[in-house]
Amino acid sequence: MRSNPSDEAEREVSASLRRLWRLPAGSHRGRPAGLDVDRVIGTALELADRDGLAGATLPKVAEALGVTKMSLYRYVGSKDELLDLMSDLAIGPPPEISERDGWRAGMQQWILANRQVYERHPWLAHLPISGPPRGPHAIGWMDAMLCALRGTGLDWRAKVGVLNLIGGYVRTASAQERQLAQGRQEIGLDQTQSEQDYGRALAELVEPGHYPEAAKLFASDVFRSPLHQGTDGSFRFGVELILNGIDTLITATRTG
Amino acid sequence: MRSNPSDEAEREVSASLRRLWRLPAGSHRGRPAGLDVDRVIGTALELADRDGLAGATLPKVAEALGVTKMSLYRYVGSKDELLDLMSDLAIGPPPEISERDGWRAGMQQWILANRQVYERHPWLAHLPISGPPRGPHAIGWMDAMLCALRGTGLDWRAKVGVLNLIGGYVRTASAQERQLAQGRQEIGLDQTQSEQDYGRALAELVEPGHYPEAAKLFASDVFRSPLHQGTDGSFRFGVELILNGIDTLITATRTG
DNA sequence: CTCAATTGGCATCCGTGAGATACTATCTCA
């Protein structure tokens, strides 16, 4: 006889949330544990930082810890939960944001810090998206941005929208950068040659008849010039664009 | 003796690009092929639409086609390339965008159409990001947006930035929506109850001491009110914000 | 017309990963 699926799901959610938030377990009887959640996800994080996501499999984590892989299921429940826990650990505590310099400076601090997180843990941006923030660190970052937006007069709905938008942008931009970087190093090209290769290969395929504007783009020197190099410029372009959008939203809210 | 890795990589890239763009093969001798790339990725796409990304494995595609899985390697080269090919097929041809109504209307058409693509193929947004657009359809979408931006006076660098930003936004927003939806249906909750659950569970964990603003957020009714329901509103919020940012960029470019 | 080169398709094998079950080892509380 199976229990009510709703009950089951709720219990499951609670269990993973309990682990995420490090709520103490109930009993102290029985054989004492040789490991704990933090050691498990800590070594998993080290492996992921060193070997990428492929290095953070349950067998490999278990081997690094000197136990069998099935032991880990006492601590993480499933592979997906391991990734969830790793995410929150990797994000780390949010930056201290000074609210004195205005919301825009605060947002820039947040974005810069968030970007550095993805630089430190390149695998993080490539995880499958697992819904809204749930872990303590993720909520901390959420809180930090909400603090930066405190004086803007936006309502909660708008603030959540901004949070989603910016978080998503930093994530995808970091992921794409990482993708390009590892594409480069796999082939063994130097810094800018990969983009040049991309531009050159596509320039041959993109016919002006079918793709008038795209053909002009690939015929231009955007992918060849060193200006476009250092995708950092491209990243900041998007940031400023979004911040400008927020700005008009704020003024519209104040005047409207 | 291994060949030069650079040569090898270049040949490999060319082969996959050739398949992506359906360039004709060289020879006509030997046993004629019983399959072709389009049939393979077509059934793979059907399986993915029906069963999600988990349904589009090489063995399952082979079974659906009535061949063994190793036959497919004559057509797709690897699992990653299969996903690449599927992506471009799923994206499909870009929408016809009328340039008469101004860039903003054109962008909205593009965004709406792109969003519908992700609705039709929910797995598409969950694919690992594989660099800038390379396939013929992807280039077509690129071209369509560039056409919509033709009269704006932006330079190529800015247009590419806008392209990245908007494409990434639609993608992640769709992915998150899908994530929420399938989380709902797995547990068996109705439309809005999942978000309510999220808000309630987090409200218990988020202490005002540690997370002052986030605590206020979860104490508010944002996740409970039907206003926030239908993430469509949230999606359009982000769209308008980005479009406003583009607007200020355009006027700044014109006046500057 | 024939045969060899060329190409498509299949059987078999391997390594890896996630996960389930059933078992043993160890500790704490009564």
Add this chain to the structure above:
DNA sequence: TGAGATAGTATCTCACGGATGCCAATTGAG
């Protein structure tokens, strides 16, 4: 001190991606 609870292990299943090698079919050159 023993009984129940908890930690860790041994072993199994299943699925996936990928490599190798063989056979079959077909076609073009002589």
